[in-house]
Amino acid sequence: EEADETEVGRYHGRKQGREESYTRTVITFTKGAVWDYIEAPRVDSLGHSYIGCEARKCHLHLHGISNYHNYPPFYSSPNGLGIVMGTGNVGEYLSYEEDEVNTFLSRDGGRTWIEAHKGIFIYEVAAHGDLIVMADMTKRSKQIVFSWNEGKSWYDFDIADMGIMVENIVTDPTSSTTKLMVYGTRGGDSGVLFHMDFSALNQPVCKGLWAADTASSDFETWSPSAGGRYGGGDGCLLGKNTVYTRRKQASECFNEEQFQHPVEKKNCECTRADFECEMGFIRVLGEM
Secondary structure (H helix, E strand, O other): OOOHHHHHHHHHHOOOOOOOOOOOOOEOOOOOOOOOEEOOOOOOOOEEEEEOOOOOOOOOEEEOOOHHOOOOEEEOOOOOOOOOOEEEEEEEEOOOOOHEEEEEEEOOOOOOEEEEEEEEEEEEEEEHHOEEEEEEEEOOEEEEEEEOOOOOOOOOEEEEEEHHHEEEEEEEOOOOOOOOOOOEOOOOOEEEEEEEHHHHHHHOEEEHHOOOOOOOOOEEEOOOOOOEEEEEOOOOOOOOOEEEEOOOOOOOOOOOOOOOOOOEEEEEEHHHHHHHOOOOOOOOOOOO
């Protein structure tokens, strides 16, 4: 076990004693005009409050692309409407300690987040956002973890007889199919590739597209929003109200590969949040 963990550490190129304890993550919904910290989930994936956050202000901090060998970066797919994945931690600063970093998910474009799973996972969004597939990235594992309800619940199964070191999970560029590929190494430097087809779950095709938001429909409408803090409380962002139709979180169904999300757009009355800053103008973080 000890030797294998050392090998895993070399595989990820980890450095001991890195001094990066003052990094924080910020987010923008206005193409950079206004930035703010990411609101942290109230509880973790086990339903427990985050330790130490009662006495100080905690936010969610996520690892980016510059450290992708160690931690999967924040990730989304145009077809997975509203879904954003990331690895990070809740606290004052971004953590580089493996036991403090977990996997997080947003289903409203980064406005609110949940801790989806304990640990550092590599992830992929498939089937128009109706399917999320993950694998542990820090140790050899036989298991693949997946969710068909956008992180509300997770299921796992063994993909191999012996543990593999997963490098990545990929699907088609449009993220519209239930087919994915997992690749990595096993037994030292021996490469391995798995093909997965989740249509074997035999989920029915989603119904009720044109009756979205009704009890009999598998679909709902969703509008990206900044939550009202920066003028986006009415569903307007940058002068437009965009309404997407997507599958409900709890609907036990998949959309067909050729499915396209209906979208409607209309102009909104301009507010202060709809204007870009002049070059060189500086706004205080979290202020309008």
